[in-house]
Amino acid sequence: MSFMKNKHVISVEGSLIIEDKNLLNNFSLRVNKGTWTTILGQSGVGKSTLLKLIAGLKIPGKFNGNVNINNINKRTFSWMSQDDLLLPWMNIIRNVCLGQILRNEKLDYRKAEKLLQKVKLKNLSTQLPETLSEGMRQRVALARTLMEETEIVLMDEPFSSLDYVTRSYIQSLSRELLKNKTVIMVTHDPTEALILSNNLLLIENKRLTELKLPNSEPIRSINQNNFSKYYEKTIKKLQQAHIES
Amino acid sequence: MKKIFKFIIYSSVLVVIWWAIKLFSGTPDFILPSPDIVIKSMIDNYYLLFSNALITLYEIIVGFILGTLLGLITGIQLIISKNSRKLLLPFILLSQAIPIFALAPILTLWLGYGIWSKVIMTMIIIYFPITISFYEGLKRIxxxxxxxxSIMGAGKLSFLFKVRIPFALPQLSSGLKLAAAFAPIGAVIGEWVGSSKGLGYLMLYASGRVQIDLMFASIIVLAIFTVILYNIVSFITNQLTKWDPKSYIN
Known part of the structure:
Protein backbone atom coordinates (compact mmCIF):
# COMPACT_ATOMS: atom_id res chain seq x y z
CA MET A 1 0.00 0.00 0.00
CA SER A 2 2.79 2.40 0.95
CA PHE A 3 4.58 1.42 -2.25
CA MET A 4 1.48 2.35 -4.21
CA LYS A 5 1.30 5.68 -2.43
CA ASN A 6 4.89 6.57 -3.26
CA LYS A 7 4.42 5.67 -6.88
CA HIS A 8 1.83 8.41 -7.28
CA VAL A 9 3.23 11.88 -7.72
CA ILE A 10 -0.25 13.35 -7.66
CA SER A 11 -3.43 12.05 -6.15
CA VAL A 12 -6.68 13.96 -6.04
CA GLU A 13 -9.87 12.68 -4.45
CA GLY A 14 -13.13 14.43 -3.83
CA SER A 15 -15.99 16.33 -5.46
CA LEU A 16 -15.93 19.52 -7.44
CA ILE A 17 -18.92 21.83 -7.05
CA ILE A 18 -19.63 24.89 -9.15
CA GLU A 19 -22.70 27.08 -8.57
CA ASP A 20 -24.26 24.46 -6.27
CA LYS A 21 -23.97 21.83 -9.00
CA ASN A 22 -21.72 18.82 -8.76
CA LEU A 23 -19.31 19.08 -11.66
CA LEU A 24 -17.26 16.03 -10.70
CA ASN A 25 -18.64 13.54 -8.24
CA ASN A 26 -16.42 11.50 -5.90
CA PHE A 27 -13.63 11.29 -8.38
CA SER A 28 -10.18 9.93 -7.87
CA LEU A 29 -7.18 10.90 -9.95
CA ARG A 30 -3.77 9.27 -9.49
CA VAL A 31 -0.83 10.19 -11.63
CA ASN A 32 2.38 8.18 -11.72
CA LYS A 33 5.82 9.73 -11.95
CA GLY A 34 7.19 10.21 -15.44
CA THR A 35 3.91 9.48 -17.24
CA TRP A 36 1.79 11.55 -19.59
CA THR A 37 -1.81 11.66 -18.42
CA THR A 38 -4.51 13.21 -20.57
CA ILE A 39 -7.95 14.28 -19.42
CA LEU A 40 -10.48 14.25 -22.25
CA GLY A 41 -13.92 15.72 -22.21
CA GLN A 42 -16.27 18.22 -23.77
CA SER A 43 -16.33 21.91 -22.86
CA GLY A 44 -17.53 22.89 -19.41
CA VAL A 45 -17.11 19.50 -17.73
CA GLY A 46 -14.38 20.76 -15.43
CA LYS A 47 -11.15 19.68 -17.16
CA SER A 48 -9.36 23.02 -16.79
CA THR A 49 -10.75 23.50 -13.28
CA LEU A 50 -9.26 20.15 -12.32
CA LEU A 51 -5.89 21.25 -13.67
CA LYS A 52 -6.09 24.52 -11.72
CA LEU A 53 -7.02 22.57 -8.61
CA ILE A 54 -3.89 20.44 -8.94
CA ALA A 55 -1.77 23.58 -9.46
CA GLY A 56 -3.23 25.19 -6.33
CA LEU A 57 -4.78 28.02 -8.32
CA LYS A 58 -8.03 29.79 -7.60
CA ILE A 59 -10.96 27.77 -8.96
CA PRO A 60 -14.42 29.13 -9.79
CA GLY A 61 -16.22 26.70 -7.46
CA LYS A 62 -15.72 24.63 -4.33
CA PHE A 63 -13.70 21.46 -3.88
CA ASN A 64 -14.44 18.97 -1.13
CA GLY A 65 -11.55 16.58 -0.94
CA ASN A 66 -7.78 16.23 -0.88
CA VAL A 67 -5.01 17.08 -3.28
CA ASN A 68 -1.74 15.32 -2.47
CA ILE A 69 1.42 16.17 -4.31
CA ASN A 70 4.57 14.23 -3.50
CA ASN A 71 6.77 17.26 -3.80
CA ILE A 72 10.08 16.88 -5.54
CA ASN A 73 11.31 20.46 -5.84
CA LYS A 74 10.40 23.71 -4.15
CA ARG A 75 8.56 24.71 -7.29
CA THR A 76 6.52 21.73 -8.37
CA PHE A 77 4.69 22.80 -11.51
CA SER A 78 5.14 24.52 -14.79
CA TRP A 79 2.20 25.55 -16.92
CA MET A 80 1.51 25.63 -20.63
CA SER A 81 -1.82 26.72 -22.03
CA GLN A 82 -3.65 27.30 -25.30
CA ASP A 83 -2.44 30.92 -25.32
CA ASP A 84 1.31 31.24 -25.30
CA LEU A 85 1.12 33.93 -22.57
CA LEU A 86 4.38 35.51 -23.71
CA LEU A 87 4.95 38.97 -22.29
CA PRO A 88 4.87 41.25 -25.35
CA TRP A 89 7.47 43.79 -24.14
CA MET A 90 10.12 41.14 -23.45
CA ASN A 91 12.21 39.62 -26.20
CA ILE A 92 12.13 35.87 -26.75
CA ILE A 93 15.10 34.95 -24.58
CA ARG A 94 13.81 37.02 -21.66
CA ASN A 95 10.42 35.38 -22.05
CA VAL A 96 12.13 32.01 -21.75
CA CYS A 97 13.86 33.27 -18.58
CA LEU A 98 10.60 34.74 -17.21
CA GLY A 99 10.51 32.54 -14.11
CA GLN A 100 14.04 33.59 -13.13
CA ILE A 101 13.24 37.25 -13.82
CA LEU A 102 10.16 37.11 -11.60
CA ARG A 103 11.94 35.31 -8.79
CA ASN A 104 14.87 37.78 -9.01
CA GLU A 105 17.25 34.91 -9.73
CA LYS A 106 20.43 35.12 -11.79
CA LEU A 107 19.48 34.76 -15.43
CA ASP A 108 20.85 31.72 -17.19
CA TYR A 109 20.89 32.90 -20.81
CA ARG A 110 23.11 30.00 -21.88
CA LYS A 111 20.53 27.47 -20.78
CA ALA A 112 17.77 29.55 -22.38
CA GLU A 113 19.70 29.62 -25.66
CA LYS A 114 20.19 25.88 -25.55
CA LEU A 115 16.46 25.41 -25.09
CA LEU A 116 15.72 27.83 -27.91
CA GLN A 117 18.06 25.79 -30.06
CA LYS A 118 16.10 22.67 -29.17
CA VAL A 119 12.86 24.32 -30.30
CA LYS A 120 14.74 25.67 -33.36
CA LEU A 121 14.37 29.34 -32.55
CA LYS A 122 17.87 30.28 -31.41
CA ASN A 123 18.40 32.90 -34.10
CA LEU A 124 15.22 34.72 -33.08
CA SER A 125 16.14 35.13 -29.42
CA THR A 126 16.31 38.94 -29.51
CA GLN A 127 13.00 39.43 -31.32
CA LEU A 128 9.74 40.50 -29.73
CA PRO A 129 6.91 37.89 -29.61
CA GLU A 130 4.67 39.89 -31.99
CA THR A 131 7.10 39.21 -34.84
CA LEU A 132 6.62 35.44 -34.49
CA SER A 133 3.95 33.12 -35.87
CA GLU A 134 1.56 31.30 -33.52
CA GLY A 135 3.48 28.05 -33.87
CA MET A 136 6.78 29.77 -33.11
CA ARG A 137 5.30 31.49 -30.08
CA GLN A 138 4.04 28.18 -28.75
CA ARG A 139 7.54 26.76 -29.19
CA VAL A 140 8.86 29.64 -27.09
CA ALA A 141 6.22 28.78 -24.47
CA LEU A 142 7.49 25.18 -24.54
CA ALA A 143 11.08 26.41 -24.01
CA ARG A 144 9.85 28.60 -21.12
CA THR A 145 8.13 25.55 -19.60
CA LEU A 146 11.31 23.49 -19.88
CA MET A 147 13.40 26.33 -18.43
CA GLU A 148 11.49 25.95 -15.17
CA GLU A 149 12.85 22.42 -14.73
CA THR A 150 9.88 21.26 -12.72
CA GLU A 151 8.97 17.63 -12.28
CA ILE A 152 5.32 18.17 -13.16
CA VAL A 153 4.08 19.93 -16.30
CA LEU A 154 0.44 20.96 -16.54
CA MET A 155 -0.92 21.59 -20.03
CA ASP A 156 -4.29 23.19 -20.71
CA GLU A 157 -5.14 22.49 -24.36
CA PRO A 158 -1.66 23.60 -25.38
CA PHE A 159 -1.93 22.80 -29.08
CA SER A 160 -5.56 23.57 -29.83
CA SER A 161 -5.02 26.97 -31.45
CA LEU A 162 -2.47 25.67 -33.96
CA ASP A 163 -2.99 24.49 -37.52
CA TYR A 164 -2.68 20.76 -38.20
CA VAL A 165 0.92 20.68 -39.46
CA THR A 166 2.28 23.00 -36.76
CA ARG A 167 0.31 21.11 -34.14
CA SER A 168 1.75 17.72 -35.09
CA TYR A 169 5.27 19.22 -35.19
CA ILE A 170 4.96 20.75 -31.70
CA GLN A 171 3.30 17.61 -30.37
CA SER A 172 6.30 15.50 -31.37
CA LEU A 173 8.69 18.16 -30.06
CA SER A 174 6.86 18.22 -26.72
CA ARG A 175 6.86 14.43 -26.56
CA GLU A 176 10.60 14.41 -27.09
CA LEU A 177 11.46 17.26 -24.73
CA LEU A 178 9.06 16.34 -21.95
CA LYS A 179 10.27 12.74 -21.80
CA ASN A 180 10.62 11.60 -18.15
CA LYS A 181 8.47 14.49 -16.92
CA THR A 182 5.11 13.95 -15.30
CA VAL A 183 2.64 15.60 -17.64
CA ILE A 184 -1.06 16.19 -17.11
CA MET A 185 -2.75 17.50 -20.23
CA VAL A 186 -6.31 18.59 -20.84
CA THR A 187 -7.64 18.38 -24.38
CA HIS A 188 -10.69 17.95 -26.61
CA ASP A 189 -8.74 16.11 -29.23
CA PRO A 190 -8.83 12.29 -28.98
CA THR A 191 -6.11 11.86 -31.64
CA GLU A 192 -3.72 14.03 -29.68
CA ALA A 193 -4.62 12.17 -26.49
CA LEU A 194 -3.98 8.75 -28.05
CA ILE A 195 -0.70 9.78 -29.63
CA LEU A 196 0.80 11.34 -26.52
CA SER A 197 -0.60 9.71 -23.41
CA ASN A 198 0.24 6.80 -21.17
CA ASN A 199 -3.01 7.29 -19.30
CA LEU A 200 -6.23 8.46 -20.76
CA LEU A 201 -9.02 9.76 -18.55
CA LEU A 202 -12.46 10.79 -19.63
CA ILE A 203 -14.91 12.98 -17.81
CA GLU A 204 -18.34 11.47 -18.35
CA ASN A 205 -21.48 11.76 -16.23
CA LYS A 206 -19.63 13.83 -13.67
CA ARG A 207 -17.14 11.02 -13.19
CA LEU A 208 -13.55 10.50 -14.11
CA THR A 209 -13.12 7.16 -15.87
CA GLU A 210 -10.03 5.58 -17.31
CA LEU A 211 -9.80 4.48 -20.93
CA LYS A 212 -7.39 1.56 -21.01
CA LEU A 213 -4.55 1.82 -23.47
CA PRO A 214 -2.50 -1.23 -24.51
CA ASN A 215 0.18 -1.72 -21.80
CA SER A 216 -0.34 1.88 -20.72
CA GLU A 217 1.76 2.96 -23.68
CA PRO A 218 0.89 5.89 -25.94
CA ILE A 219 -0.17 5.04 -29.46
CA ARG A 220 2.52 7.12 -31.10
CA SER A 221 1.20 7.22 -34.61
CA ILE A 222 -2.11 7.19 -36.37
CA ASN A 223 -0.59 4.54 -38.66
CA GLN A 224 -0.16 2.14 -35.79
CA ASN A 225 -2.31 -0.99 -36.12
CA ASN A 226 -4.55 -0.47 -33.14
CA PHE A 227 -4.91 3.30 -33.51
CA SER A 228 -8.27 3.20 -35.28
CA LYS A 229 -9.63 0.66 -32.80
CA TYR A 230 -8.83 2.91 -29.83
CA TYR A 231 -9.83 6.04 -31.70
CA GLU A 232 -13.27 4.56 -32.40
CA LYS A 233 -13.59 3.48 -28.79
CA THR A 234 -12.63 6.93 -27.48
CA ILE A 235 -14.93 8.75 -29.88
CA LYS A 236 -17.83 6.46 -28.90
CA LYS A 237 -17.20 7.18 -25.23
CA LEU A 238 -17.03 10.92 -25.89
CA GLN A 239 -20.25 10.83 -27.91
CA GLN A 240 -21.95 8.79 -25.21
CA ALA A 241 -20.83 11.30 -22.59
CA HIS A 242 -22.13 14.12 -24.77
CA ILE A 243 -25.57 12.49 -25.21
CA GLU A 244 -25.90 11.66 -21.53
CA SER A 245 -24.98 15.15 -20.44
CA MET B 1 11.23 66.47 -39.10
CA LYS B 2 8.10 65.32 -40.87
CA LYS B 3 6.06 66.24 -37.77
CA ILE B 4 7.53 69.75 -37.61
CA PHE B 5 6.79 70.23 -41.29
CA LYS B 6 3.20 69.07 -40.72
CA PHE B 7 2.87 71.44 -37.75
CA ILE B 8 4.05 74.39 -39.89
CA ILE B 9 1.59 73.47 -42.65
CA TYR B 10 -1.37 73.15 -40.26
CA SER B 11 -0.45 76.40 -38.47
CA SER B 12 -0.19 78.20 -41.80
CA VAL B 13 -3.62 76.92 -42.85
CA LEU B 14 -5.09 78.16 -39.55
CA VAL B 15 -3.51 81.59 -40.03
CA VAL B 16 -4.93 81.79 -43.56
CA ILE B 17 -8.43 80.89 -42.29
CA TRP B 18 -8.09 83.46 -39.51
CA TRP B 19 -7.01 86.09 -42.00
CA ALA B 20 -9.85 85.24 -44.36
CA ILE B 21 -12.46 85.51 -41.56
CA LYS B 22 -11.01 88.85 -40.51
CA LEU B 23 -10.91 90.15 -44.09
CA PHE B 24 -14.36 89.04 -45.19
CA SER B 25 -16.26 89.70 -41.95
CA GLY B 26 -14.86 93.19 -41.49
CA THR B 27 -14.62 92.66 -37.71
CA PRO B 28 -12.79 95.56 -36.00
CA ASP B 29 -9.29 94.96 -34.54
CA PHE B 30 -10.42 95.37 -30.93
CA ILE B 31 -12.64 92.30 -31.34
CA LEU B 32 -10.58 90.19 -33.72
CA PRO B 33 -7.07 91.41 -34.51
CA SER B 34 -5.48 90.16 -37.72
CA PRO B 35 -2.58 87.68 -37.46
CA ASP B 36 -0.01 90.35 -38.45
CA ILE B 37 -1.11 92.58 -35.54
CA VAL B 38 -0.81 89.64 -33.12
CA ILE B 39 2.65 88.74 -34.46
CA LYS B 40 3.72 92.37 -34.12
CA SER B 41 2.41 92.36 -30.54
CA MET B 42 4.39 89.18 -29.82
CA ILE B 43 7.56 90.88 -31.05
CA ASP B 44 6.86 94.16 -29.23
CA ASN B 45 5.93 92.44 -25.95
CA TYR B 46 8.59 89.78 -26.27
CA TYR B 47 10.00 90.21 -22.75
CA LEU B 48 6.58 90.53 -21.07
CA LEU B 49 5.35 87.37 -22.79
CA PHE B 50 8.56 85.46 -22.14
CA SER B 51 8.76 86.30 -18.40
CA ASN B 52 5.10 85.43 -17.80
CA ALA B 53 5.26 82.33 -19.99
CA LEU B 54 8.16 81.00 -17.91
CA ILE B 55 6.03 81.19 -14.75
CA THR B 56 3.13 79.35 -16.39
CA LEU B 57 5.49 76.76 -17.87
CA TYR B 58 6.98 76.15 -14.43
CA GLU B 59 3.51 75.69 -12.91
CA ILE B 60 2.48 73.32 -15.71
CA ILE B 61 5.61 71.16 -15.45
CA VAL B 62 5.61 70.93 -11.63
CA GLY B 63 1.84 70.30 -11.57
CA PHE B 64 2.13 67.69 -14.32
CA ILE B 65 4.95 65.79 -12.59
CA LEU B 66 3.34 65.88 -9.14
CA GLY B 67 -0.13 65.08 -10.50
CA THR B 68 1.29 62.14 -12.47
CA LEU B 69 3.10 60.79 -9.42
CA LEU B 70 -0.02 61.13 -7.29
CA GLY B 71 -2.13 59.44 -9.97
CA LEU B 72 0.34 56.54 -10.30
CA ILE B 73 0.51 56.01 -6.53
CA THR B 74 -3.29 56.08 -6.28
CA GLY B 75 -3.65 53.64 -9.19
CA ILE B 76 -1.29 51.17 -7.48
CA GLN B 77 -3.04 51.64 -4.14
CA LEU B 78 -6.40 50.94 -5.78
CA ILE B 79 -5.20 47.73 -7.40
CA ILE B 80 -3.46 46.28 -4.35
CA SER B 81 -6.07 47.03 -1.73
CA LYS B 82 -9.77 46.23 -1.81
CA ASN B 83 -10.39 48.61 1.09
CA SER B 84 -8.73 51.44 -0.82
CA ARG B 85 -11.01 50.76 -3.76
CA LYS B 86 -14.05 51.01 -1.50
CA LEU B 87 -12.80 54.13 0.27
CA LEU B 88 -10.98 56.06 -2.44
CA LEU B 89 -12.94 55.45 -5.63
CA PRO B 90 -16.06 57.39 -4.53
CA PHE B 91 -13.87 60.34 -3.50
CA ILE B 92 -11.96 60.27 -6.76
CA LEU B 93 -15.26 60.39 -8.65
CA LEU B 94 -16.58 63.10 -6.34
CA SER B 95 -13.49 65.22 -7.01
CA GLN B 96 -14.56 65.32 -10.67
CA ALA B 97 -18.11 66.37 -9.81
CA ILE B 98 -16.87 69.64 -8.26
CA PRO B 99 -16.35 72.30 -10.96
CA ILE B 100 -12.69 73.24 -11.17
CA PHE B 101 -13.64 76.95 -11.32
CA ALA B 102 -15.29 76.61 -7.89
CA LEU B 103 -12.11 75.18 -6.39
CA ALA B 104 -9.75 77.86 -7.72
CA PRO B 105 -10.78 80.70 -5.33
CA ILE B 106 -10.64 78.32 -2.35
CA LEU B 107 -7.15 77.14 -3.29
CA THR B 108 -6.00 80.74 -3.77
CA LEU B 109 -7.41 81.59 -0.35
CA TRP B 110 -5.62 78.66 1.25
CA LEU B 111 -2.34 78.70 -0.65
CA GLY B 112 -2.01 82.34 -1.59
CA TYR B 113 -1.16 84.09 -4.86
CA GLY B 114 2.09 82.15 -5.38
CA ILE B 115 2.65 79.27 -7.75
CA TRP B 116 1.36 76.52 -5.43
CA SER B 117 -2.34 77.27 -5.87
CA LYS B 118 -1.78 76.91 -9.66
CA VAL B 119 0.33 73.79 -9.27
CA ILE B 120 -2.42 72.20 -7.17
CA MET B 121 -5.03 73.24 -9.76
CA THR B 122 -2.95 71.56 -12.46
CA MET B 123 -2.58 68.47 -10.30
CA ILE B 124 -6.33 68.28 -9.66
CA ILE B 125 -7.20 68.62 -13.33
CA ILE B 126 -4.83 65.84 -14.44
CA TYR B 127 -5.23 63.55 -11.44
CA PHE B 128 -8.45 61.90 -12.61
CA PRO B 129 -7.46 60.89 -16.17
CA ILE B 130 -4.12 59.54 -14.96
CA THR B 131 -5.49 57.63 -11.97
CA ILE B 132 -8.40 56.06 -13.80
CA SER B 133 -6.47 55.16 -16.95
CA PHE B 134 -3.68 53.60 -14.90
CA TYR B 135 -6.07 51.72 -12.62
CA GLU B 136 -8.06 50.41 -15.60
CA GLY B 137 -4.80 49.33 -17.25
CA LEU B 138 -3.66 47.54 -14.11
CA LYS B 139 -6.99 45.72 -13.92
CA ARG B 140 -6.92 44.45 -17.48
CA ILE B 141 -4.44 41.67 -17.06
CA SER B 150 1.60 32.62 -9.68
CA ILE B 151 2.81 29.12 -10.64
CA MET B 152 6.25 30.55 -11.40
CA GLY B 153 6.48 31.68 -7.80
CA ALA B 154 6.71 35.44 -8.35
CA GLY B 155 6.54 37.73 -5.33
CA LYS B 156 3.85 40.41 -5.12
CA LEU B 157 6.24 43.29 -5.86
CA SER B 158 7.85 41.42 -8.72
CA PHE B 159 4.43 40.71 -10.20
CA LEU B 160 3.38 44.35 -9.84
CA PHE B 161 6.48 45.98 -11.28
CA LYS B 162 7.52 43.38 -13.84
CA VAL B 163 4.13 42.31 -15.17
CA ARG B 164 1.14 44.39 -14.10
CA ILE B 165 2.63 47.86 -14.64
CA PRO B 166 4.12 47.11 -18.09
CA PHE B 167 0.74 45.66 -19.13
CA ALA B 168 -0.95 48.90 -17.96
CA LEU B 169 1.37 51.20 -19.94
CA PRO B 170 -0.70 51.49 -23.16
CA GLN B 171 -3.77 52.48 -21.13
CA LEU B 172 -1.75 54.84 -18.94
CA SER B 173 -0.27 56.53 -21.99
CA SER B 174 -3.79 57.57 -23.09
CA GLY B 175 -4.33 59.14 -19.66
CA LEU B 176 -0.97 60.91 -19.81
CA LYS B 177 -1.74 62.36 -23.24
CA LEU B 178 -5.08 63.68 -21.97
CA ALA B 179 -3.29 65.09 -18.93
CA ALA B 180 -0.75 66.85 -21.16
CA ALA B 181 -3.61 68.59 -22.95
CA PHE B 182 -5.42 69.51 -19.70
CA ALA B 183 -2.45 70.62 -17.58
CA PRO B 184 -2.12 74.14 -19.10
CA ILE B 185 -5.86 74.72 -18.50
CA GLY B 186 -5.40 74.03 -14.77
CA ALA B 187 -2.50 76.47 -14.45
CA VAL B 188 -4.30 79.24 -16.38
CA ILE B 189 -7.55 78.86 -14.39
CA GLY B 190 -5.50 79.23 -11.22
CA GLU B 191 -3.86 82.38 -12.61
CA TRP B 192 -7.20 83.86 -13.63
CA VAL B 193 -8.57 83.56 -10.12
CA GLY B 194 -5.63 85.08 -8.29
CA SER B 195 -2.13 85.86 -9.45
CA SER B 196 0.26 88.64 -10.34
CA LYS B 197 2.27 86.66 -12.89
CA GLY B 198 1.79 84.09 -15.64
CA LEU B 199 0.03 83.89 -19.00
CA GLY B 200 -3.42 83.70 -17.37
CA TYR B 201 -2.68 86.90 -15.49
CA LEU B 202 -1.37 88.50 -18.70
CA MET B 203 -4.60 87.58 -20.52
CA LEU B 204 -6.69 89.31 -17.83
CA TYR B 205 -4.32 92.28 -17.81
CA ALA B 206 -4.56 92.63 -21.60
CA SER B 207 -8.32 92.16 -21.56
CA GLY B 208 -8.73 94.92 -18.97
CA ARG B 209 -6.77 97.31 -21.20
CA VAL B 210 -8.51 96.19 -24.38
CA GLN B 211 -5.14 94.96 -25.72
CA ILE B 212 -6.77 92.12 -27.62
CA ASP B 213 -3.61 91.56 -29.67
CA LEU B 214 -1.64 90.82 -26.47
CA MET B 215 -4.42 88.54 -25.28
CA PHE B 216 -4.26 86.59 -28.55
CA ALA B 217 -0.47 86.47 -28.28
CA SER B 218 -0.77 84.92 -24.78
CA ILE B 219 -3.26 82.35 -26.05
CA ILE B 220 -0.93 81.42 -28.91
CA VAL B 221 2.02 80.95 -26.52
CA LEU B 222 -0.17 78.78 -24.27
CA ALA B 223 -1.32 76.73 -27.26
CA ILE B 224 2.32 76.22 -28.30
CA PHE B 225 3.12 74.98 -24.77
CA THR B 226 0.24 72.52 -24.94
CA VAL B 227 1.33 71.17 -28.33
CA ILE B 228 4.96 70.80 -27.17
CA LEU B 229 3.99 69.11 -23.88
CA TYR B 230 1.62 66.75 -25.68
CA ASN B 231 4.30 65.79 -28.19
CA ILE B 232 6.94 65.21 -25.51
CA VAL B 233 4.54 62.99 -23.54
CA SER B 234 3.46 61.27 -26.73
CA PHE B 235 7.08 60.56 -27.72
CA ILE B 236 7.96 59.12 -24.29
CA THR B 237 4.84 56.94 -24.06
CA ASN B 238 5.30 55.70 -27.64
CA GLN B 239 8.84 54.64 -26.76
CA LEU B 240 7.57 52.81 -23.68
CA THR B 241 4.77 51.03 -25.54
CA LYS B 242 6.64 50.27 -28.75
CA TRP B 243 5.90 46.58 -28.20
CA ASP B 244 2.15 47.14 -28.34
CA PRO B 245 0.92 47.00 -31.96
CA LYS B 246 -2.38 48.60 -30.86
CA SER B 247 -0.51 51.79 -29.92
CA TYR B 248 0.06 52.59 -33.56
CA ILE B 249 -2.41 53.52 -36.26
CA ASN B 250 -0.99 53.56 -39.75
Missing part, protein backbone atom coordinates in the same frame (compact mmCIF):
# COMPACT_ATOMS: atom_id res chain seq x y z
CA UNK B 142 -5.25 38.29 -18.57
CA UNK B 143 -6.21 35.91 -15.70
CA UNK B 144 -4.22 33.19 -17.45
CA UNK B 145 -1.10 35.35 -17.18
CA UNK B 146 -1.86 35.78 -13.47
CA UNK B 147 -2.05 31.97 -13.13
CA UNK B 148 1.23 31.48 -14.98
CA UNK B 149 3.02 34.09 -12.86
Missing amino acids: DPMVVNLI
